[in-house]
Amino acid sequence: MKHPLRENMEVVASNDRSSICCSRCHFQYCGAEQDWREFSKVRLLAPSNAGRLMGLLDGQYLMRQFYCPSCAVLVDTDFLETEPKEVVKRDAAPQECPNRPEPVALKLDGKTTVVLVLDLSARCEEPKEVCSLLMEPVGKFLARAREAQVPVIYTVSAAGKGTVLGEVAQPLKRKATEPVLSPDAFDKFMGGELKTELDKHLCRSLVIVGSATNFAVLYTATTAARVHRYEVVIPLDGVNAKGQYEHEYALHQLTILPAAANKQFRFTKLKMIEFA
Amino acid sequence: MAVHSIVSSVDPITFEILSHRLYQISKEMGTALERVGGTVNTTQMHDYMASLYLANGDVLSAGDAMGWHVACAGFAVKRIIERFAQQGGIYPGDIFLLNDPYLAAIHQSDVYLISPIHYQDRLMGWSATFVHVMDIGAMSPGGNSPGATEICHEGIRIPGIKLVEQGKLRKDLFDAFINMTRQPVMVGLDLKCEIAANNVANARMQALFEQFGPETVTAVSREMLHYSESILRKRIAEIPDGSWSETGSINAGDTWNVHATLHKKGERLLFDFTGSSPQAKKGINLPYHATFGACYEAILYTLAYDLPKNHGALNTIEIIAPPGTVVNPTPPAPVSLNTTSGGATAKFVANSAMMQMLATSDKWRGEVMALDAGHRLARHAGVNQHGNYYVSTLSEGALDGTGARSYRDGDDTGHGLSSHNIEWLEANFPLLFLFRRNIKGGGGAGKYRGGTGSESALTVHDAPEGKIRGVALGVAGLRNSGQGIFGGYPGAPSLLMLTEGACVEEKIAQGKSPDQLDELGGQSRLLPYCEFDIQRNDILYMRVASGGGFGDSLDREPERVFKDLEDGVISREEARDLYGVVVAGDGAEVDQAATERLRADLRKKRLEE
Secondary structure, eight states, X not given: OEEEEETTEEEEEETTEEEEEETXXXXXXXXXXXXXXXXXXXXXXXXXXXXXXXGXXXXXXXXXXXXXXXXXXXXXXXXXXXXHHHHHHHHHSOOSSTTOOOOOOEEEOTTSEEEEEESOBGGGGSTTSGGGGGHHHHHHHHHHHHHTTOOEEEEOOGGGTTSGGGSBOGGGOOOTTSOEXXXXXXXXXXXXXXXXXXXXXXXXXXXXXXXXXXXXIHHHHHHHHHTSOOEEEEXXXXXXXXXXXXXXXXXHHHHHOTTTGGGGEEEEOGGGEEEO | OOOOOSOOSSOHHHHHHHXXXXXXXXXXXXXXXXXXXXXXXXXXXXXXXXXXXXXXXXXEEOTTXXXXXXXXXXXXXXXXXXXXXXXXXXXXXXXXXXXXTTTTOSSTTEEEEEEEEEETTEEEEEEEEEEEOSOOSOXXXXXXXXXOSSGGGSOOOOSOEEEEETTEEOHHHHHHHHTTSSOHHHHHHHHHXXXXXXXHHHHHHHXXXXXXXXXXXXXXXXXXXXXXXXXXHHHHHHSOOEEEEEEEEEEESEEEEEEEEEEEETTEEEEEOTTOOBOOSSTTOOOHHHHHHHHHHHHHTTTTTTSOOSHHHXXXXXXXXXXXXXXXOOTTOOOTTGGGTHHHHHHHHHHHHHHHHHTTOTTTGGGOBOEEOOOEEEEEEEEOTTSOEEEEEEOGGGXXXXXOBSSSOOOTTOOSSOOOOHHHHHHHSSEEEEEEEEOTTOSOOSSBOOOOOEEEEEEEOSOTTSEEEEEEEESOSSSOSEEOBTTOOOOOOOEEEEEESOOHHHHHHXXXXXXXXXXXXXXXXXXXXXXXXXXXXXXXXXXXXXXXOBSOGGGSOHHXXXXXXXXXXXXXXXXHHHHOOOBOTTSSSBOHHHHHHHHHHHHHHHHHO
């Protein structure tokens, strides 16, 4: 004798015992008087795994799924509030660059790609500045981009007008047709000028290079992904920061942004980018 | 309606005729409400109730009205009998008004009008209606008051008055009532449509008594209750005994839980709300009779959907709701936000427990569906483009997607109530809708997916004061919307978001449609329970609930997934990640082999991690 318990699960009675079984593979979870959840395979996932629009719950809730341990059919999905101490524990745990992104080769459509160079001003011509390390590799990359007719846009510090901070570094060989914007914020989308420029080029993929990773790159890339939903390409050797820690935590932050913004990012290296 | 099959003293043909006639009378009462009413809640949203009661206040015929109001109006009839049988009397042509949430109403805005039905001077029964009036003189325009911490902040509270005395309107009471609201003319119309509907009931019942005689009508009425109760008890008895639980939550700084356990034994059902949170100093609290009504509704729309809707169903259930909790508050706990918060959550947990119970029955498991745990919605008020002060509502919540069934997908934007017509809204209020459309990726994944809800955005336009006032209500937090069942994923959370300082007018001046929020800039914030201003270039974005999914999403037929992709309901990534469906490179069809491989990999991964 048997009767259903829920989708893909039933209560089977034989002799003097009733059991809860998988109605698909007949796996026996437990006795009818027991809680089948305790005998299921369980996974905890970020809510954004339930779809892009569930990303708002990331960090506040965990999605819990129960499967048949034998045939893996999904039998229940529920949500748990994340414990505050869990969050603290996660933050406080000693970690060496968690979620260190692995660079992958990319082939980008030159017609819908724009290169954004953040704050590589004339100060980067000084060898003591960490951003000076980007001059050669980024300069070569920009040359390739220009060859492929990929538009290049620069930003410099708003406060630096009239100083070296207000000019694009010479080694990058900026063309007169390449615009220079100076929004007064870490997030270079502030004021709307950058978005207007990107719209002119029908931008869908935005390659971001520049310095520092933990300021202009972090905040601008976040808005690009979260608000404007661009495919955001970060060449790991095209951005840097004052210290390795600052550089890596900023990259880590991009990999865990909620609301599925983290899924907008592609991590690569300058030489691994090809324009089609 | 089912065929009358219980042994009875009434012949089956007369039973069927009268049973349908009573149902049609309550339906016609609803039509009268819509035709005489002047406010959008009644005329467009159908947020009303019209039903008939026996002389003792037991439900006789609920028509198509909202089940929990049918139960609550029954409590109201009994309270009126208690009060006026002792003092004031109950006479032909009387109509009583009651809106006290600690006696029978759900919150003050739901105003019950109740009329005795006499035949040859003998009390034979009652008719009752409610409409959600446009204002009730509370702290916040429209009645739902986020700032209220006690019921005295929430407007007029009437334990029972005789508004119409033997056919004559008590103008002194009528004027006193409407003048305590912000919208006396509109509230007056609300009350008059209720008077009209009760008059319709009385006239039709008189004709019924004349045609069939009071003895036959009374016999059929008793038989209808007996019939519904007998069939329902038999159905309950067929289901295996057991207990099932569910919890829903409301989050607005604090979290309030509504918890219910349904115990089924023999032919009885007991809903036990023990474990629910203590009552809140926020108007989410649901009075006991409304909690009772929520459970009654859960029965009506599952096991009794094809039976005459009457007191027979009530006789099969018991409710335990501990005093001092969000499901049985004690004065002076506020209640004004409750229908769309504590009420929505109580309905969700009661129905969810019912669904779990039905799933254990071979006969009834086909009726299982994923359920909605509520949504966000708003009211608005201010001076309109015609120079008049107004209060109204934004019923975007009526565009919820419904939950998936055990045999098919949920309906897109298919909620029970109706939503407002946008052109009508823009013609009457200083609003400009930027868009109203189906949400992409909103419905919960599953073997059958949830229906997708709507999203809409508006700004103010031609507002003499340059702004209007909004009130945010509903189930606050992110755990509202459709909930998946038996492995199904939830629908996207329902949101109210205010974006201030966007470039709406600039976009319009450029001749472009401002229908992409990403392109409009501004500073955005999610709205908790609050009042807020909407000014020029501000945007109120409203995303309502989408339905939850049913069953394992990897069991969904790949062709259905592909159709969803073609229809723009889901993205290619969601087809791959949620359903394990791979589309061939040219996008023209499902890659069956790759899909099978991916699904096998995903199942393997479930057991590995």
